[in-house]
Amino acid sequence: MSHRQPKNRLNRRDFVRQGSSAVALGMFLSNGIFNPATAEESFKLAIDGGPKAVTAEAGSGERWGEPELRQLQEMLNQSTLFYWGGPQTALLKKRFQEVCPVKYVQTCSSGTAALHIAVASAGIGLGDEVITSPVTDIGTVIGVIYQQAVPVFADLGPATFNLDPADVERRITPRTRAIIAVHLMGNPCDMEALRQIADRHKLVLIEDCCQAWGAKYRGKPIGTIGDFACFSLQNSKHVTCGDGGVVGTNSDQYGPNIQRFGDKGYDRTRGLGLEVFATNYRMSEPQAAVAAAQLTRLEAIAQKRSRLGNLLTEIISGCPGIIPHQVHPQDRAVYWFYMFRLKLDELRCNRSQFVRALQAEGVPANGGYIGKPLYGEPVFQKHAFFAGHWPVKEMGLTKMDYTQHRCPEAEAILATCVRLPITEFMEEDYIRQVGAAIRKVAKYYAA
Ligand SMILES: Cc1ncc(COP(=O)(O)O)c(C=O)c1O
Known part of the structure; x- marks a missing residue:
């Protein structure tokens, strides 16, 4: 038996590298053979008329009862x-x-x-x-x-x-x-x-x-x-x-x-x-x-969200232009939302284009989290916490000037982050498709 693989058969590592979107997009024939005919078309973004990467339902269920x-x-x-x-x-x-x-x-x-x-x-x-x-x-x-x-x-x-x-x-x-x-x-x-x-x-x-x-x-x-x-x-x-x-x-x-x-x-x-x-x-x-x-209900919710969020990280790790949510391997993150960042210098698109493309693939993603770092909000910029005043500042008890406050990485995070829901009602297959959608869009826009 030859140890060489047929050209159109991917090994497991290649498959992961190609993007597990392939599965969702029907790029494999039932015998596991890679189907190049559908592949090219499958990488056509949904926003450009290609097939959606996410076909599974996000799932819903009872939060109280x-x-x-x-x-x-x-x-x-x-x-x-x-x-x-x-x-x-x-x-x-x-x-x-x-x-x-x-x-x-x-x-x-x-x-x-x-x-x-x-x-x-x-x-x-x-x-x-x-x-x-x-x-x-x-x-x-x-x-x-x-x-x-x-x-x-x-x-x-x-x-x-x-x-x-x-x-x-x-x-x-x-x-x-x-x-x-x-x-x-x-x-x-x-x-x-x-x-x-x-x-x-x-x-x-x-x-x-x-x-x-x-x-x-x-x-x-x-x-x-x-x-x-x-x-x-x-x-x-x-x-x-x-x-x-x-x-x-x-x-x-x-x-x-x-x-x-x-x-x-x-x-x-x-x-x-x-x-x-x-x-x-x-x-x-x-x-x-x-x-x-x-x-x-909490322990089941925490376990499920942790598993789903970590799975998404696994799928989108190593993807061009993407920085996954970084969690210490010994910690349990419970993903209130999943947030990842775009390396815009590696992508030929801006964040809104990326997010629009993801949404078209069926991912309920949003660009950003809060609009500005807190110190950028008008009430901070004007130091106007109490009826237009901030007594602590007016009394000279602080030199704080929020107009001069800077946290460059926080600002960069808000400018480049993409947020999507993780819930306890989602299934792994759905998350795999979400991951495939992110990979598909990132690959498309990779510079
Ligand atoms: C990180 C963080 N801190 C504090 C709060 C305030 O909680 P609450 O809305 O219950 O007052 C929230 C609520 O969203 C939060 O997300």
Whole structure:
């Protein structure tokens, strides 16, 4: 038997290199023979009249149903719907601690609230600097600004889209009090490096886990390495109760504060007077009931999204003009979305052309994430947080000038990233077709 392969038969490696789009596009005959007749036509972009690379359905399914209904019915038999002493809140806290084992937990009204409670509980205030990512939801820094502290934005890793620890350290000043590590898109930050920096400079490390339910850093649940874990239960998150949040900490120093800062300053355990000033961020029992039921779904959601996102990375790795989402092999990223970057200097197209071509192939992709790094938004550029003013700046307590703030890599990420949904309802075959579509479009435009 000859060891030489017929010219029209691809070995496995060649097949992967050619783009697994071939399978989706029917470029193989049933006996596994490469079919050059369809190949040329198949590489014709769908936007130019060629066949679509994605023919499978993205899939859909139930995000809430029986378990939530049961929990809500149980809740309706209660004599109170208030969080303090509420059985649903107790159940939510217990289930949260199974996902994120921390000693103190406070349920609250949003991820923004969770982050504000963390910042306030850590005693961050007037003129204190808090270093964080400029590519995140504004909710990451709302609490910082309300505490009259100053967000300082550090640059990001080019493909992790998370804080670059070296740049974080460069931006530390005598006023720096905390770092907020945002696990963007569910990809864990480099927590070891950030923990070391925080310890070296005596800073509080807050984890913004709003997009990262179920993520793991080197096997450890996300939220357990920093001093605070902050989660969102808003509708678009892995688990939800419409709107809601959870904040947790292992710290005996800060732990007792989180209840008070979530509840207008009232200390409900000891019934003391108002020793701290805080707003009302409470979560009611109906929300807690839904959230508690949702947490029973989390592990399956996290596992599925992790598997699908990693599969997509595998398929598009090595593809010209593409930088896949970079995840540490020992971490579990849970892909709130999948984000990859275009190397536009290697492609004969701009991002909108690429995205339009991908959409025509059947991929629900979008160019970009947030419109600008946070410091580029008008409210930052005008330093106009409080009725057109920023007292901290006007009082000379900060020299921060957001018009001069720059994070070049973050800006480049936003200019070149492409984002597409990953959900627990998708199947591997669908993801393979999405990967094939990305390869097909990238190959077409490769310079
Ligand atoms: C990274 C990040 N931080 C904070 C928040 C704020 O959460 P919420 O919308 O629940 O206030 C979000 C919400 O999208 C987020 O994605």
